[in-house]
Amino acid sequence: MKIEWLNKSGSVRLILIFAGWSTDGLFYSHIRLEGWDVAVVSGYSDLSFPSGILDGYNTIAVFAWSMGVYAASRVLKPGQVAIAVAVNGTEFPVHDNFGIPCDIFEGTAMSLSDRNLTKFRKRVAGRTYESIKDLFDSSRADIDRLKNELNFIVSQKPTYTQGSFRWHRIYASDEDRIFPYESQIGAWLENPFHPEIVTLHSPHYVDLFPIIKGILPSGKKIGERFRKAIPTYDAQASAQKTIAKRLTELSPESGLDNIVEIGPGTGLFTRMISRKCKPKKMICVDLYELDPFKVAPCEEYHIGDAEAWIENAALDQPASLDAIVSASAIQWFADPHRFIKNAARLLKPGGILLCSTFLPGNLSELKEISPYGLLYRKREEIEEMLKEFFTDVNLSDESLPLSFSSSRETLLHLSHTGVGGSSSSGIPLHELLKILPPRLTYRPLFIKATL
Numbered sequence: 001m002k003i004e005w006l007n008k009s010g011s012v013r014l015i016l017i018f019a020g021w022s023t024d025g026l027f028y029s030h031i032r033l034e035g036w037d038v039a040v041v042s043g044y045s046d047l048s049f050p051s052g053i054l055d056g057y058n059t060i061a062v063f064a065w066s067m068g069v070y071a072a073s074r075v076l077k078p079g080q081v082a083i084a085v086a087v088n089g090t091e092f093p094v095h096d097n098f099g100i101p102c103d104i105f106e107g108t109a110m111s112l113s114d115r116n117l118t119k120f121r122k123r124v125a126g127r128t129y130e131s132i133k134d135l136f137d138s139s140r141a142d143i144d145r146l147k148n149e150l151n152f153i154v155s156q157k158p159t160y161t162q163g164s165f166r167w168h169r170i171y172a173s174d175e176d177r178i179f180p181y182e183s184q185i186g187a188w189l190e191n192p193f194h195p196e197i198v199t200l201h202s203p204h205y206v207d208l209f210p211i212i213k214g215i216l217p218s219g220k221k222i223g224e225r226f227r228k229a230i231p232t233y234d235a236q237a238s239a240q241k242t243i244a245k246r247l248t249e250l251s252p253e254s255g256l257d258n259i260v261e262i263g264p265g266t267g268l269f270t271r272m273i274s275r276k277c278k279p280k281k282m283i284c285v286d287l288y289e290l291d292p293f294k295v296a297p298c299e300e301y302h303i304g305d306a307e308a309w310i311e312n313a314a315l316d317q318p319a320s321l322d323a324i325v326s327a328s329a330i331q332w333f334a335d336p337h338r339f340i341k342n343a344a345r346l347l348k349p350g351g352i353l354l355c356s357t358f359l360p361g362n363l364s365e366l367k368e369i370s371p372y373g374l375l376y377r378k379r380e381e382i383e384e385m386l387k388e389f390f391t392d393v394n395l396s397d398e399s400l401p402l403s404f405s406s407s408r409e410t411l412l413h414l415s416h417t418g419v420g421g422s423s424s425s426g427i428p429l430h431e432l433l434k435i436l437p438p439r440l441t442y443r444p445l446f447i448k449a450t451l
Helices: 067-075 102-111 114-138 143-155 181-189 208-215 219-228 230-236 238-249 268-277 306-316 336-346 379-389 407-417 429-435
Strands: 002-007 013-018 037-042 059-065 083-087 169-173 196-200 258-262 281-286 298-303 321-326 347-358 392-397 400-403 439-442 444-450
Touching (some): 013 067, 037 067, 067 083, 114 143, 169 181, 181 196, 230 238, 230 407, 238 268, 238 347, 238 444, 258 268, 281 306, 379 444
Parallel strands (some): 059 083, 258 321, 281 298, 321 347
Antiparallel strands (some): 002 037, 347 444
16 A cells, blocks of 8 residues: 655644545545644555554544545454545445446456546546546556556455445445445444445546535634624524523533533523532633623633644633533534544543534435535534443433525524534525525534543
């Protein structure tokens, strides 16, 4: 295997791309994301992954395309990564039911030539071939090496295992002429982790960059969007008000003297929980400057990435808080397991983590419009994380449907609350208003975990 760095700036977060067969780092050179180092893995004539490159990173996000899905599933270990996304590939690349049919795969290996490689790439790209031809041409196409890769993969077929590595989201294209769409769906439906499956109306080739930007949104852009929505948020955030009320009902009436709130925004939840708990000290952490809420005798305000802030506080002042609370914010975190671990270190014995996030299916009405949205963790996975560090874990969830008078009202709700997803649809406004449904469904998960 070969590792190529697209960006190595000393970040503690790493995007690890497992390339499709016959592509290398040059094919993905346009992928850059603020706050993340980026590396590309390619060359599948062996499974000699240099795992040492992961040292020093506290959050690793894996994005694998095509044959890269097989490679990642073979060399990465459970628990190594925070996010794993597979695009148009399976853990069984040579398989009549769950991958590329055996005779087609083996025939490609036997007859590979420069001419046949070009024909293969045209099938990969479909209608997009001319627009990405230069990307293919930039990748180094050593026919003998590529043959060796295919033959090696064929030779590994008897040892394939499935389900040891957790994939969180699967993208499968219904126009895929390499990995048949039905085979992809069948393979992932059999996976014991039951990853979320999203259908794309595209050929085998899919640009990974919009997917990455949607799943790992910029904290700066999130902050800008929510800050812009401050004047209209409280009036429009009916679902968020319900969520804040439900969360407040779960809190005790006393004993929470020293509280940190993540993402208070307009203070909707801040005021509710402060009236009930009457804390002596309230510490608010958000992505942008806040006006004082005046809800506690002592208040502190911090601007920055809450994941990093909680980690640093856990190192500097462990076992110092009575509660960490947050309403409708932690779904933006790249590494919820690390956050939960650090939250447990920061809380006193008996301390409470009281948060809400969202489950898969949240705002599902937007999926067709923009399939490259935020990744929501399954309830079972979140519960598993919490029970690793907390002694008493209570979860509850519900569905909150909203109806609007028109598509324009739906769009205004999304704009006025700042929650319109983590990626742009790229659809012109007049077209968007034709397809945006007059309804939305929120799927909150309520977390109360005691140390």
